[in-house]
Amino acid sequence: MKKLINQPADVVSEALLGIEAAHPELRVDHPNKVIYRADAPVSGKVALISGGGSGHEPLHGGFVGPGMLDAACAGEMFTSPVPEQMLTATKAVDGGAGVLHIVKNYTGDVMNFEMAAELAAAETGVQVTSVVVDDDVAVQDSLYTAGRRGVGGTVLLEKIAGAAADQGRSLTEVADVAKTVNAQSRSMGMALTSCTVPAAGQPTFEIGDGEMEIGVGIHGEPGRKRVPLAPAKEVAEMLVEPILTDLPFSSGDGVIAFVNGMGGTPLIELYLMYNEVARILDRHGVRIARSLVGPYITSLEMAGCSVTLMKVTDDLLELWDAPVNTPALRWGV
Amino acid sequence: MSDAVTLSGLTAWIRGFAALIDAHKEELTQLDSAIGDADHGTNMDRGMTAVLAALDGDEYPSSAALFKKIGMTLVSSIGGASGPLYGTFFLRFGSAAGDNDAIDAEALAAALRAGLDGVVARGKAEAGDKTMYDALAPAADALDKELAAGAGLGHALQAAADAAEKGRDATTPMLARKGRASYLGERSVGHQDPGATSAALMMRAAASALG
Numbered sequence: 001m002k003k004l005i006n007q008p009a010d011v012v013s014e015a016l017l018g019i020e021a022a023h024p025e026l027r028v029d030h031p032n033k034v035i036y037r038a039d040a041p042v043s044g045k046v047a048l049i050s051g052g053g054s055g056h057e058p059l060h061g062g063f064v065g066p067g068m069l070d071a072a073c074a075g076e077m078f079t080s081p082v083p084e085q086m087l088t089a090t091k092a093v094d095g096g097a098g099v100l101h102i103v104k105n106y107t108g109d110v111m112n113f114e115m116a117a118e119l120a121a122a123e124t125g126v127q128v129t130s131v132v133v134d135d136d137v138a139v140q141d142s143l144y145t146a147g148r149r150g151v152g153g154t155v156l157l158e159k160i161a162g163a164a165a166d167q168g169r170s171l172t173e174v175a176d177v178a179k180t181v182n183a184q185s186r187s188m189g190m191a192l193t194s195c196t197v198p199a200a201g202q203p204t205f206e207i208g209d210g211e212m213e214i215g216v217g218i219h220g221e222p223g224r225k226r227v228p229l230a231p232a233k234e235v236a237e238m239l240v241e242p243i244l245t246d247l248p249f250s251s252g253d254g255v256i257a258f259v260n261g262m263g264g265t266p267l268i269e270l271y272l273m274y275n276e277v278a279r280i281l282d283r284h285g286v287r288i289a290r291s292l293v294g295p296y297i298t299s300l301e302m303a304g305c306s307v308t309l310m311k312v313t314d315d316l317l318e319l320w321d322a323p324v325n326t327p328a329l330r331w332g333v
Numbered sequence: 334m335s336d337a338v339t340l341s342g343l344t345a346w347i348r349g350f351a352a353l354i355d356a357h358k359e360e361l362t363q364l365d366s367a368i369g370d371a372d373h374g375t376n377m378d379r380g381m382t383a384v385l386a387a388l389d390g391d392e393y394p395s396s397a398a399l400f401k402k403i404g405m406t407l408v409s410s411i412g413g414a415s416g417p418l419y420g421t422f423f424l425r426f427g428s429a430a431g432d433n434d435a436i437d438a439e440a441l442a443a444a445l446r447a448g449l450d451g452v453v454a455r456g457k458a459e460a461g462d463k464t465m466y467d468a469l470a471p472a473a474d475a476l477d478k479e480l481a482a483g484a485g486l487g488h489a490l491q492a493a494a495d496a497a498e499k500g501r502d503a504t505t506p507m508l509a510r511k512g513r514a515s516y517l518g519e520r521s522v523g524h525q526d527p528g529a530t531s532a533a534l535m536m537r538a539a540a541s542a543l544g
Contacts, residue, residue, distance in 0.1 A: 079412040108413035219370035
């Protein structure tokens with residue numbers, strides 16, 4: 001394992017020290033590992049908190065700031081935060097209008113946020129509503145599974161719901177916007193290499209030079225199938241086709257097209273992939289209303305990418321375009 | 334009240350469990366790499382290390398107080414799914430064990446059953462889902478059966494630990510339907526479940542310390 005670290009056990013806490021030093025507009029509660037916008041709580045505004053395992057940066061800490069999240073709880077590497085962190089964050093960000101918990105659909109995240117919401121209800125008067133993101137078409141959803149994973153759609157949801165909260169909408173309205181974004185978003189990911197979790201010290205999965213994993217999540221967990229490495233245009237088909245047939249998207253629909261890097265893939269390859277994705281969408285008559293290209297929800301140094309498409313409405317598009325000022329997303333300010 | 338288990342016996346069980354987790358943490362992480370996200374050993378070790386610190390730092394007047402502390406410590410230090418599941422197991426175990434400084438064999442079995450019910454409530458797992466339930470449920474069944482047949486606690490706990498290990502081994506051919514492994518579908522088949530493995534270690538520690 002070659003990594004720029006000191007001790008594996010200190011990676012998360014030392015990274016939080018760096019985030020605080022680099023971003024005076026953020027405030028970090030180190031014992032609880034919570035990143036706040038420095039001016040939280042914002043009086044009268046619905047507050048948004050999210051969180052999850054570390055190793056997905058900039059998700060979620062990089063999205064804390066005006067127009068997006070009020071706080072992000074950083075769990076251990078690939079491990080969800082604990083209820084105490086979320087409870088602390090919930091109390092700290094409530095500006096009197098309630099708090100929305102944005103939870104990715106992973107068993108641990110769901111259970112810990114559930115316990116936090118139970119504790120918040122028992123110990124505080126803060127009104128909490130949760131929304132669970134489950135946009136990953138790689139997982140066959142059924143009564144007998146934990147359901148689909150929450151992946152790239154989380155980024156779009158945090159931005160759009162954050163804008164709705166900034167407009168002064170109520171907790172119910174912000175939660176409804178978040179649920180709409182989730183219902184309209186679909187994602188699919190792939191990996192060329194495994195990542196290495198620092199504490200494990202070795203790659204999570206072995207993969208041959210001529211192979212790739214299709215349908216991966218964001219934790220280095222293996223995907224649904226392993227296939228021979230193919231040119232980018234074929235990879236793009238493998239990612240976009242299952243998305244288009246799932247919602248389904250119709251000819252004439254407008255979408256936000258998001259090509260996400262998993263951490264180990266350079267931008268030149270992501271833009272090349274975006275070109276392939278755009279051509280497929282054009283062939284299907286799907287109109288790209290807005291785009292996002294870059295590493296926004298990563299899996300340490302795993303090479304690979306994911307594609308997320310979100311069907312837009314005028315309201316959602318206006319919320320997407322609204323000003324945002326965070327370390328990783330910034331426009332209109 | 335023959336076979337009564339004292340607070341120091343219960344503490345020895347937890348210390349033994351922590352030692353087994355420490356000895357097997359790499360194996361647990363290895364098992365989790367195959368079907369999860371490669372952190373079960375690290376996470377359980379972090380939680381049990383925090384529990385040892387809590388045991389060293391304080392005296393607990395009753396089993397209820399002891400296991401409440403253990404459960405809360407696990408919930409607040411592990412994260413992931415294992416934190417709420419093991420945390421809930423010990424919280425429920427402690428509530429059932431009650432405000433005593435010693436419990437008899439039947440009360441111990443009832444507490445184990447209450448802990449198991451807590452895991453089911455929190456994780457919504459059923460038999461055959463390829464989770465810690467598949468090791469814990471046969472252990473609770475074996476403990477009840479042996480005690481009902483008049484076995485001593487030592488013998489009954491050995492049978493429970495054996496049943497947990499058999500249940501753990503039986504997870505290998507199962508298709509995961511809960512947790513991160515469920516995302517793999519058919520590819521989860523052929524791998525032993527890490528949660529069932531740590532649960533079997535917990536029952537083995539009980540047999541060693543309380544038997």
